Amino acid sequence: MKTDFRSAGLTASEYSAIRELLQREPNFAELRILGVMWSEHCSYKSTRRLLSLFPKDGEQVVQGPGENAGIVDAGDGWGIAFKVESHNHPSAVAPYQGAATGVGGIIRDILAMGARPAALMDGLCLGLKTSSRAAALADGIVKGIAGYGNAVGVPTIGGKTLYSECYNGNPLVNAMCLGTVKLDNIVSSRTALPGHLAVLIGSRTGRDGIAGAAFASSELSDDTRSSRPQVQIGDPFVEKLLIECCLEIHSKGLIVAMQDMGAAGITSSSSEIAAKSGTGIRIEADLVPLREKMEPWEIALSESQERMLLIAEPEHLDEIGSIAAKWQLECAAIGEVTDDGLFVMTSGGSTVVSLPAEMVGGGCPPVLWPSKRPSSETTLPDGGTGPLDSSVIRETLAAILRDPGISDKSAIYKQYDYMVQTGTVVPPGRSVSVFRVRQNGRLIGVTMEADPWKCSIDPFKGAAETFLKALRPLWLSGAAHLGMTNCLNYPSPENPENFWVLEESVKGLAAVAGDLSCPVVSGNVSLYNENPEGKIMPTPMVGVVGLFEKNLLPLEDQSASGREDIFLAGDLPGALEGSLFARLTGNGVHEGRISYDPAKESSFMSRALETARGDLATCARPIAGGGLLTALSRICISSNMGLTLLLEPPEITPGLLFGEWGPRAVYLVPEGSLNGFLETWDGFPVKKIGFTGGSSLSIGDREILPVKKMQKCWRVE
Amino acid sequence: MNTSVIVFPGSNCDLDVVHAISSALGTQADLVWHDDNELPQGTELVVLPGGFSYGDYLRCGAMAAKSPIIRAVIEHAGSGLPVLGICNGFQVLTETGLLPGALLANRTLSFICDFCHVRVERNDTPFTSLYRKGQVLRIPIAHYEGMYFLPGDELAKIETANRIVFRYCSPEGEVDDSFSPNGALNCIAGITNEAGNVLGMMPHPERASESILGSVDGLPLWQSLSRWLEGRNRS
Numbered sequence: 001m002k003t004d005f006r007s008a009g010l011t012a013s014e015y016s017a018i019r020e021l022l023q024r025e026p027n028f029a030e031l032r033i034l035g036v037m038w039s040e041h042c043s044y045k046s047t048r049r050l051l052s053l054f055p056k057d058g059e060q061v062v063q064g065p066g067e068n069a070g071i072v073d074a075g076d077g078w079g080i081a082f083k084v085e086s087h088n089h090p091s092a093v094a095p096y097q098g099a100a101t102g103v104g105g106i107i108r109d110i111l112a113m114g115a116r117p118a119a120l121m122d123g124l125c126l127g128l129k130t131s132s133r134a135a136a137l138a139d140g141i142v143k144g145i146a147g148y149g150n151a152v153g154v155p156t157i158g159g160k161t162l163y164s165e166c167y168n169g170n171p172l173v174n175a176m177c178l179g180t181v182k183l184d185n186i187v188s189s190r191t192a193l194p195g196h197l198a199v200l201i202g203s204r205t206g207r208d209g210i211a212g213a214a215f216a217s218s219e220l221s222d223d224t225r226s227s228r229p230q231v232q233i234g235d236p237f238v239e240k241l242l243i244e245c246c247l248e249i250h251s252k253g254l255i256v257a258m259q260d261m262g263a264a265g266i267t268s269s270s271s272e273i274a275a276k277s278g279t280g281i282r283i284e285a286d287l288v289p290l291r292e293k294m295e296p297w298e299i300a301l302s303e304s305q306e307r308m309l310l311i312a313e314p315e316h317l318d319e320i321g322s323i324a325a326k327w328q329l330e331c332a333a334i335g336e337v338t339d340d341g342l343f344v345m346t347s348g349g350s351t352v353v354s355l356p357a358e359m360v361g362g363g364c365p366p367v368l369w370p371s372k373r374p375s376s377e378t379t380l381p382d383g384g385t386g387p388l389d390s391s392v393i394r395e396t397l398a399a400i401l402r403d404p405g406i407s408d409k410s411a412i413y414k415q416y417d418y419m420v421q422t423g424t425v426v427p428p429g430r431s432v433s434v435f436r437v438r439q440n441g442r443l444i445g446v447t448m449e450a451d452p453w454k455c456s457i458d459p460f461k462g463a464a465e466t467f468l469k470a471l472r473p474l475w476l477s478g479a480a481h482l483g484m485t486n487c488l489n490y491p492s493p494e495n496p497e498n499f500w501v502l503e504e505s506v507k508g509l510a511a512v513a514g515d516l517s518c519p520v521v522s523g524n525v526s527l528y529n530e531n532p533e534g535k536i537m538p539t540p541m542v543g544v545v546g547l548f549e550k551n552l553l554p555l556e557d558q559s560a561s562g563r564e565d566i567f568l569a570g571d572l573p574g575a576l577e578g579s580l581f582a583r584l585t586g587n588g589v590h591e592g593r594i595s596y597d598p599a600k601e602s603s604f605m606s607r608a609l610e611t612a613r614g615d616l617a618t619c620a621r622p623i624a625g626g627g628l629l630t631a632l633s634r635i636c637i638s639s640n641m642g643l644t645l646l647l648e649p650p651e652i653t654p655g656l657l658f659g660e661w662g663p664r665a666v667y668l669v670p671e672g673s674l675n676g677f678l679e680t681w682d683g684f685p686v687k688k689i690g691f692t693g694g695s696s697l698s699i700g701d702r703e704i705l706p707v708k709k710m711q712k713c714w715r716v717e
Numbered sequence: 718m719n720t721s722v723i724v725f726p727g728s729n730c731d732l733d734v735v736h737a738i739s740s741a742l743g744t745q746a747d748l749v750w751h752d753d754n755e756l757p758q759g760t761e762l763v764v765l766p767g768g769f770s771y772g773d774y775l776r777c778g779a780m781a782a783k784s785p786i787i788r789a790v791i792e793h794a795g796s797g798l799p800v801l802g803i804c805n806g807f808q809v810l811t812e813t814g815l816l817p818g819a820l821l822a823n824r825t826l827s828f829i830c831d832f833c834h835v836r837v838e839r840n841d842t843p844f845t846s847l848y849r850k851g852q853v854l855r856i857p858i859a860h861y862e863g864m865y866f867l868p869g870d871e872l873a874k875i876e877t878a879n880r881i882v883f884r885y886c887s888p889e890g891e892v893d894d895s896f897s898p899n900g901a902l903n904c905i906a907g908i909t910n911e912a913g914n915v916l917g918m919m920p921h922p923e924r925a926s927e928s929i930l931g932s933v934d935g936l937p938l939w940q941s942l943s944r945w946l947e948g949r950n951r952s
Contacts, residue, residue, distance in 0.1 A: 146828050150859070151769040153729025237727050237772025326750075328726060417830045417859040419924050420767075422733040436929065438736060553929075 008035030017365050021356070029297035029345070029352050036264045036301055037271070038364035040527055045367045046493040047525045050503060053510040054520035060482050061519050062183060066276075068112035068260060069179075070521025071186060072482035074547055076440040079183045081115040084123065084176035084448075084485045084543045086526035090231045091173040095140025099173045100148035100234040101305055106177040107154060108260035108308060111243055114187030114250050115179030118421060119435045120149050121448050122159035122175055123487065123541040127168030129404060134168040141173055146415040151236035152243070156416035157424050158433030160448040160541070163404040169531045174487040174524075174541040176448060180437050187250065190276035191257045192311040194339040198270055198281060199317065201324050201331045202242050202307035205265070206291035208232050209303025238306040238329070245327035246308055249320055257311035267300045267360065269309040270335070271343040274357035281357060283335035285347040296347040311337060371503055372496035385576070385588040385654045390702045393629070393657065397697075397705060399584055400626045400658070401633060401713035406580070408715045431473035431557045431622060434548075443548040445479035447471075451625075452537035454578040454661070457594070459501045462578065463508030463540050464596045465661055469624055470544040471518065475605045476620040476665055477554040478612030479546030483521040484513060486542050491535035492528050501538045502527075508596070509540060515598035516605065518544065555612040556619045558638035562693040564618060564668035566643060567677070568628065569686045570604070572651065574659025580626045581658035588654050594661050604663035607680050611667070616677040619668040627658035629704075631666045633697060636707045637714050642694035652699060668692060718943045720746035721760040723790070723806075725781045730767035730803065730923060737923035741939040751784040761946045762799050763790055765806030767859070767921060777820060777862050778808030787813055799843045799942060800915045804860055807907075807917035816910055816917045817875060818867035823860070824900030830859040832932065833898050835883040835906045835920055836890050842882060842913045843945035847937035853890045854883075854934035856920040858898060863919040865901035865908075872902055883907035883918055 005015035008031045018026055018034055026034060040046055056064040062079050063071035069083035087102025107117045122145055127134025149156045154177070209232035249255055257277065259269040266283060274281040285296040294302070312320055317333055324331035338344070343360050345353035356363070388396075400406055413428035425443055426434035432445045449470035455462030467484065474481055486509060493499045513520050529536040548554065575592025576582045582589045611617055621631045636642060647656070669677045678686070696706045705713075720738055724731045735746045746764070747757050756763065771780035781787075787809075794800045794815055802810035810816040823829055832855055837848040848854075867875065875881065883906040885897040897904045899919070907918030922935030 150828055150830075150861075151727070151729075151772060153768060235772070237769060237774065240727055240729065240769070326752075414831050415828045417828070419830060419857050419859060419921070419930075420729055420733065422736060422924055422927070422930060425929055 005031060008032050009039055010035050014038055014364065021359050021363060029300065030355055032297045033267050033300055033353060033360065037267060037360050042263055042268060043364040044525055045364045046369055046527060047488070048366050050506045053506055055510060055514040056519050056521065058517055058519040061521055063186065064519065064521050065523065067189060068109040070483060070485060071113060071181065072521060072545060073183065074437060074444060075442050077183050078437055078440050079181050080178055080444055080545055081110050081113040081181050082176065082178040082485055082543070082545055083109050083522035084174050084487045084541060085109065085524040086487045086489060087173045087175065088170065088489065088526050088529055091141055092137065092170050094231040095137045096144035096147065097231055097233055099141040099144030101232045102173050102175045103145055103148045104234045104236065104239050104305055105262045106175045107152065107239065108262065110177045110179035111246055112187065112189070112258045112260045112308065113179065113181055114185055115181035116247060117154045117177055117179045117243060118423060119178045119446065120154050120156040120175065121433065121446055121543060122156060123172065123448050123450060124159065124161045125167045125172035125450065125539055126161065126163050127171060128163055128165050131168045137171050141171060142412050142415060148234055148236045150417040152240045153420050155418045155420045155424055156413065157418050157435055158428040158446060158448065160450055161409055161412060162450060164452065164537065166534060166536045169533050170529050170536055172489050172529070172536070172539060176485065176543045178446065178545065180439060187255055187258045189257050189259045189273050192273050192277040192279055192337045194279055194337050196256055196311045196337040197314050197317060197333045198283060198335040198337065199310040199312050199320060199331060200288060200307060200334045201245060201310060201329055203235065203238050203304055204289045204291040204330055205299060205302045205304045207294060207298060207302065210298055210301050232303050232305050234305050241327040241329055242306055242308060245324055245329055249323050252319065254312055254316040254320055255310055256313065259309045261307040261309055263303065265302045265304065271357045271360035273309070273311060274337065274343060275361050280338035280340040280342040280344065281335060282338050282344040282346065285345055287332055287334045289330045289332050296345055296352045300345055300353065369493045369499045370496040371500040373500050374497045385591060387649060387652055388654060388657070390699070390704060394704050396581065396585060396658065397629050397633065398713045400580055400630055401710060402716055403580060403584065406626050406630060426554055432477045432479065432554065434554050442550065443554065445474045445477055445546040445548065445554065446543065447473050448541065448543045450539050450541045452539040453583065455505055455538040455540065457578045459504035459538055460508040461594050461596050463505035464512045466540055467509050467512040467542050468601060470542045471516065472622045472663060472665065474544060474546035475608040476612065476622055477557065478552055478609060479548050480609060481518045481544050481546045484518050484542060484544050485521060486523040486540055488525045489529055489536060489539040489541060490527050491530040505538055505540050511596065516602060549613060552613060555617065557621045558635050559619050560635050560639040560641040560643065560668055560692040562641050564670050564692045565674065565688055566690040566692060567667040567669055567686055568664065568689045569667055569681055569684065570623070570664030571662060571685050572687065573653060573655030574623065574627060574664055575661040576655055576659050579658060579660040581654055592655050592659055601663050603684055607684055608665065610680050611677065614676060614680065616673045616680055617667045617669045621666045623664040623666060624660060627660055628666065629657045633710050636697055637711050640707060641692055642696045642707050643690055643692045644694065644698045645690040647689065647699055718742055718744050718946055719759045719761040720764060721749045721756050722746050722764045722766055723751060723786055724748050725751045725770035725784060727770045727772050728766050728768035730921065733923045734764050734766050737926040738939055741926050741936050742943050749786060751781065751786050754785050754789065756789045756793060760793065762801065762942055763793050765802040765809050767804030767806060770805055770809065778805060778812040781809045782812035791815065794915050797912065797914055801844065802917040803921055803923065804919055807919055808862065810915065810917040815915050816908060817871060818865055820862045821864040821866045822862050823864055828861045829898050831857065831898065833858050833920065834886050834888050834896065836886040836892060838881045838884055839879065842909055842916065844916045844938055844941055845882060846945060847941040851890060853886060853888065855925065855932045856922065856934050857924040858920050860919055863899040863901065865905040867902060875908060876903065878911065880908050881905055882909055882916060883920065
């Protein structure tokens with residue numbers, strides 16, 4: 001067969017690098033394999049250099065990037081393994097299966113660490129509901145997450161959902177999974193030794209998803225619908241069996257190393273184990289249980305779901321086989337670990353692939369795309385702002401509460417079983433999701449954030465603010481952050497302006513990770529998120545995991561009794577640039593100064609933690625999307641309680657009521673805690689702005705909206 | 718209380734039930750594999766847990782009802798000892814014939830996970846003796862197929878025989894179709910067999926057995942069972 005590097009997805013320079021490394025021409029199968037393994041999706045060739053900017057270390061970090069997932073210490077000998085991963089391209093083509101297999105894939109990443117998958121979070125960036133295609137994609141994505149997550153028995157405890165036209169044809173599905181693992185029982189993928197067997201457990205291998213990784217490394221085109229064969233089909237029932245089976249095998253101490261089979265299937269999982277362990281590996285294609293007749297290169301690259309690769313000692317094969325049989329799963333020794341450093345595949349007794357294992361996964365030369373600051377930033381017209389009268393405040397607030405990014409998401413999350421495993425302490429729909437580690441009783445807080453509008457305005461500060469928006473609610477609830485995972489969703493890096501934005505965003509995230517000691521322990525990159533209608537906004541999706549002190553319950557974020565004073569901790573006005581207010585009204589587009597002030601964030605963090613731990617407030621809520629009035633409205637809506645703000649007319653500005661950015665929070669403080677609260681916040685901007693009670697949200701003696709009306713708006717009734 | 722929790726391939730609430738019983742009563746429940754032919758010696762309570770047995774790829778519960786262990790479960794029920802089916806376990810019980818009726822797709826045609834309210838209709842069963850009759854429980858549901866259905870004449874029969882144990886209701890205890898999350902006939906959330914020792918229920922008591930999870934209204938169910946079994950052992 002003629003070898004054509006271009007149809008395999010390689011560039012001319014990559015092809016010559018291959019010939020250089022091999023000192024020969026690659027054969028057809030090798031070319032196909034390298035085409036996939038050197039794709040953006042598998043090789044991170046455009047971003048490897050950028051990702052090295054992330055601070056990765058901390059005393060709480062047990063496992064940083066480089067494994068299937070990161071692990072942080074959750075106390076008492078237990079760790080939390082977690083990672084977020086994108087499944088954007090498949091979800092744009094086949095929303096149900098794309099989202100479902102995204103969930104399945106990230107669960108196996110956690111399982112590969114020897115952890116029991118304990119919770120899921122979903123970051124969804126969806127198109128506008130006014131587009132029927134976007135609405136259909138959104139519906140399919142939610143149903144896919146529900147269909148898979150519910151059956152597999154891992155609760156979906158929260159996430160982030162936002163809507164913009166730029167995602168109409170290119171929705172983002174970022175699935176995050178968290179698992180619990182005993183720290184002395186972590187599985188690695190770098191511990192294989194020559195003579196060990198490579199054991200494949202799970203579904204039979206078929207022709208699905210071949211070269212899916214390469215598909216995810218280019219723009220979606222008009223004929224994308226013909227890409228269906230590159231989308232995998234998920235089977236959550238088999239995944240559930242696979243989880244229990246692998247954990248049972250692991251509990252008996254029979255696993256030397258483990259790797260899930262995601263992108264590029266057998267090739268990536270086996271070559272990665274070999275490369276990381278400093279060994280070689282030989283796979284016999286004829287030993288792989290197949291669903292249909294397939295060529296060796298297809299077997300090597302199939303992305304059939306629900307498969308795991310285990311490395312085990314030969315004498316344990318029978319016991320592993322009988323556990324797999326109990327769980328009704330296929331189990332086959334398909335090869336062995338060697339000492340020659342080569343990834344070899346044989347078929348019918350002859351060698352069809354022989355490549356240095358190191359080269360398969362890590363050999364792709366990095367690509368240094370040119371970077372250019374966008375020259376002429378389009379200046380948006382600004383309607384300007386002034387003092388607001390009550391009727392304008394009323395209309396604006398009603399519009400914000402009805403905005404799909406702010407309004408009630410229960411129609412989505414009630415389709416997810418968010419309670420299975422009986423660990424969900426704070427359910428979806430709140431500023432922090434909290435679950436209990438059953439093994440040690442400790443509570444873990446999780447947040448997910450994205451704010452593409454702010455990243456569009458200033459990618460450095462916007463990405464930093466995104467990260468901080470994920471951190472602040474944890475601090476307010478009383479959880480100290482342990483680590484961060486992220487998914488970098490961007491358009492094509494080949495456009496210099498796009499690449500500059502990506503670079504700046506990574507620097508922004510890295511700055512926060514370093515300044516506030518929240519190391520990046522895992523992550524994923526999804527580039528080429530564009531289609532003929534346009535490209536997505538820069539969308540870094542950040543997930544943060546935090547730990548509560550023993551016996552400390554999370555501070556409430558939406559309860560009021562009618563007997564509290566309301567405090568604003570932080571600057572009175574926030575900035576309007578990139579705010580929901582500016583987007584909805586076209587006013588204040590350039591109002592307020594956006595900044596990243598790590599010292600101020602750190603000061604906010606320690607006071608917020610002290611407030612929660614000292615039980616000095618009954619409710620705390622970060623001021624984020626929609627600003628102060630939106631945060632207060634959410635408290636009113638949930639607690640069915642009104643409040644009055646004591647503000648003088650000159651203070652009643654859009655910046656105060658609707659501004660965003662920076663460390664700002666609303667606190668409800670009962671009388672008995674006033675002194676302690678004020679002492680804690682001494683030295684930081686803090687001001688009493690009102691009190692709870694009544695049945696409306698009022699400013700002074702002017703009613704803005706009755707609680708009943710706010711509830712109707714928020715529920716879009 | 719000697720409890721056997723049956724594990725089918727695809728069960729996913731088995732460990733939750735074990736945990737709830739352990740935290741409620743301090744006793745350890747056994748996990749029993751569906752492929753076994755016998756229940757462990759001395760089993761007093763059998764629980765069929767929630768989940769997606771066999772992926773629910775056929776009718777929910779239909780495959781599990783053919784598992785080897787089911788014959789032992791039927792014998793156990795025949796001996797008068799309690800059998801509890803929760804959610805998917807309820808579906809399995811209807812498929813085995815231990816309980817009448819079927820669970821159809823929710824009228825919303827979507828999966829629903831939420832807290833709901835049910836009213837205790839009977840407190841003369843091994844499962845409910847520590848509840849008050851008419852007591853309202855706040856308890857979670859999580860299912861796609863939870864709409865209890867039975868042909869009209871059979872429905873009348875089980876109503877006459879007083880076999881309804883739980884009905885969906887308002888927080889104040891008013892039973893009305895508008896408070897039924899899934900459209901179950903007569904708002905039925907749980908029923909027993911004629912003898913009263915086999916209970917099938919869609920709500921999850923194991924998810925309402927610890928205050929940190931937002932409700933302890935499921936606790937008396939485990940405590941009732943434990944007390945009933947103690948009384949039986951004494952007599």
